[in-house]
Amino acid sequence: MNWYDTVFEVIDMRSFSNLWYWIALAVLWSSVSHWVLGVPFDMIIRARREDEGEAMTDLQDLVRINVNRILYVAEVSGTWAILFGSAAVTALGLMAVFYNVEIAQAVLLLAGPLALLGALSHRTSRIIRTSGVQGSALIQRLMRHRFATQMIGVVAIFITAMFGMYQNLHVGTLSF
Numbered sequence: 001m002n003w004y005d006t007v008f009e010v011i012d013m014r015s016f017s018n019l020w021y022w023i024a025l026a027v028l029w030s031s032v033s034h035w036v037l038g039v040p041f042d043m044i045i046r047a048r049r050e051d052e053g054e055a056m057t058d059l060q061d062l063v064r065i066n067v068n069r070i071l072y073v074a075e076v077s078g079t080w081a082i083l084f085g086s087a088a089v090t091a092l093g094l095m096a097v098f099y100n101v102e103i104a105q106a107v108l109l110l111a112g113p114l115a116l117l118g119a120l121s122h123r124t125s126r127i128i129r130t131s132g133v134q135g136s137a138l139i140q141r142l143m144r145h146r147f148a149t150q151m152i153g154v155v156a157i158f159i160t161a162m163f164g165m166y167q168n169l170h171v172g173t174l175s176f
C-alpha cells in the first residue's frame with residue numbers, strides 16, 4: 001500500500017465523513033447567527049446596554065442601510081433569484097433523492113435551510129421598514145430574528161448530523 005492509498009483510507013473523502021464538511025457546517029451557522037440582517041451581534045448587545053447614544057444610532061443606521069439593501073435586491077432581482085435558486089435547489093434535490101449523489105445531499109443540507117433563512121430575512125426586513133421600529137423595539141425584533149435563525153440552524157445541524165450518520169453507517173456496511 002502506498003502513501004496515497006494510506007492517506008485516502010485514513011481521511012475519507014466522501015462528504016459526510018469528511019471533517020472539512022462538518023467544520024464548514026459549524027462555521028456557516030456560527031457566521032449566519034452572528035450577523036443579524038448584516039449587523040454584527042456584538043453591536044446589538046452594545047446598543048441594548050446603552051439604550052440611547054452613539055451605539056444605538058450606529059445600530060439604527062446600519063439596520064436601515066442593510067434593510068434597504070435587502071429589499072432593493074429583492075425588488076430588482078428577487079424574481080430571478082427565486083427562479084434560479086429554486087431551480088438549483090430542485091436540481092440538488094433530484095440528484096440527492098433520486099440519484100443518491102452524496103455531494104448533492106451534502107450541499108442540499110447546507111443550501112436548503114439557507115434558502116429558508118433568506119425568506120425569513122426578507123420578511124423581517126419588510127416588517128422593519130413598514131413598521132419603522134426604533135430603539136428597544138428594533139433590538140427586540142433583531143433578537144427575535146436571531147433566535148429564529150438559531151432555531152433553523154439547530155434543526156438543520158440535527159437533521160444533517162442524523163442523515164450524515166445514517167449515510168456513513170449505510171455506506172460503511174456496503175463496503176464490507
